[in-house]
Amino acid sequence: MIEVSGLTKSFKSFKKEKGIKGTLKSLVSREYTSIDAVKDVSFNIKRGEIIGYIGANGAGKSTTIKMMTGILTPTEGYVNVDGRIPYEERTENARHIGVVFGQKTQLWWDLPLGETYSILKEIYEVPDDFYEEQMKYFDQVFELSTFMDKTVRTLSLGQRMRADLAASMLHNPQVLFLDEPTIGLDVVVKERIRKAIKDMNEKYGTTIVLTTHDMSDIEELCHRIIIIDKGTLLYDGGIDKIRKDYGFERKITFDLRYDSEDEVKESLSSIYQNIDNSTQKNLRFIVQDNQAIINFNRNEISISSIMNFVLHGFNVLDFSVQDMDIEAIVKQIYTK
Numbered sequence: 001m002i003e004v005s006g007l008t009k010s011f012k013s014f015k016k017e018k019g020i021k022g023t024l025k026s027l028v029s030r031e032y033t034s035i036d037a038v039k040d041v042s043f044n045i046k047r048g049e050i051i052g053y054i055g056a057n058g059a060g061k062s063t064t065i066k067m068m069t070g071i072l073t074p075t076e077g078y079v080n081v082d083g084r085i086p087y088e089e090r091t092e093n094a095r096h097i098g099v100v101f102g103q104k105t106q107l108w109w110d111l112p113l114g115e116t117y118s119i120l121k122e123i124y125e126v127p128d129d130f131y132e133e134q135m136k137y138f139d140q141v142f143e144l145s146t147f148m149d150k151t152v153r154t155l156s157l158g159q160r161m162r163a164d165l166a167a168s169m170l171h172n173p174q175v176l177f178l179d180e181p182t183i184g185l186d187v188v189v190k191e192r193i194r195k196a197i198k199d200m201n202e203k204y205g206t207t208i209v210l211t212t213h214d215m216s217d218i219e220e221l222c223h224r225i226i227i228i229d230k231g232t233l234l235y236d237g238g239i240d241k242i243r244k245d246y247g248f249e250r251k252i253t254f255d256l257r258y259d260s261e262d263e264v265k266e267s268l269s270s271i272y273q274n275i276d277n278s279t280q281k282n283l284r285f286i287v288q289d290n291q292a293i294i295n296f297n298r299n300e301i302s303i304s305s306i307m308n309f310v311l312h313g314f315n316v317l318d319f320s321v322q323d324m325d326i327e328a329i330v331k332q333i334y335t336k
């Protein structure tokens with residue numbers, strides 16, 4: 001369905017030395033540097049797959065998506081989406097794909113949302129009955145009708161993202177490119193978005209490329225992930241292997257009240273020294289700014305045992321548990 005081969009995108013930017021002199025110099029000399037946002041990336045995606053395309057900030061995810069959707073032309077390499085080369089057949093390609101950029105709406109800012117969908121219906125030539133069916137479904141999953149009369153500019157982020165997703169799915173595209181569709185949203189809206197993604201994939205066999213920072217998105221939706229780092233492909237394979245090797249990392253942050261940071265550090269260290277070697281390997285902690293942050297492998301150590309000793313040994317005001325994060329996984333892949 002999607003074929004990406006040797007894909008490279010370099011951005012040129014003018015080199016500028018510091019100060020006024022540098023500015024003047026850059027006006028005449030026009031020296032520029034080039035950065036490879038995406039470097040020799042290759043992968044294939046089969047029809048009906050949901051792929052998590054992940055990496056740290058600035059890794060090159062959006063640039064890849066832009067080349068797959070025809071917004072950018074590669075510097076080198078090749079993309080084929082459902083038999084078309086996106087950047088050469090941009091308009092035709094657009095009829096068959098759906099795109100959401102979480103950071104930026106694709107909708108018309110000043111139009112009431114309802115009108116937006118009527119226009120998209122005409123553009124994509126969506127048959128009446130299918131349009132009815134889709135709108136009914138979107139209302140169920142996204143509760144669109146509660147803000148259908150509002151103009152896009154007045155929507156909240158959560159409403160706007162749901163509206164964008166509905167727009168991307170309206171014409172039942174073969175492929176959906178979703179670039180951070182859950183960024184900045186609360187759990188309830190995230191859950192609705194995940195449901196819609198899952199439904200589309202199950203109902204119509206839609207192929208989905210999903211970029212996200214949220215590991216729960218990945219765990220719920222993807223069997224396969226592609227990790228990109230500094231423009232190059234770092235991993236392409238099952239989520240299970242990543243989960244097994246790195247994915248059980250959890251982080252608990254305790255807000256503590258203490259008089260002496262050194263004392264807390266010391267008592268944590270002495271507990272640490274007394275546990276067995278294999279548990280030590282799976283646990284790291286730091287104490288700073290009235291917080292104790294504990295990283296551990298939840299496969300090896302139970303949350304409850306950690307809670308137990310911290311809650312009993314220290315004056316805990318609050319705590320939170322965070323999922324493994326992508327930056328940490330990328331770092332670990334490098335160190336292994």
Ligand SMILES: Nc1ncnc2c1ncn2[C@@H]1O[C@H](COP(=O)(O)OP(=O)(O)O)[C@@H](O)[C@H]1O
Nearest residue numbers: 011012037055056057058059060061062063064
């Ligand atoms: N239009 C552009 N001009 C110059 N540099 C860019 C442009 N777009 C992206 N970049 C750079 O390319 C790299 C990859 O960016 P991007 O694909 O947006 O990363 P991601 O989506 O993974 O956060 C970054 O270093 C970014 O600054």
Ligand SMILES: [Mg+2]
Nearest residue numbers: 061062063179
């Ligand atoms: Mg991005």
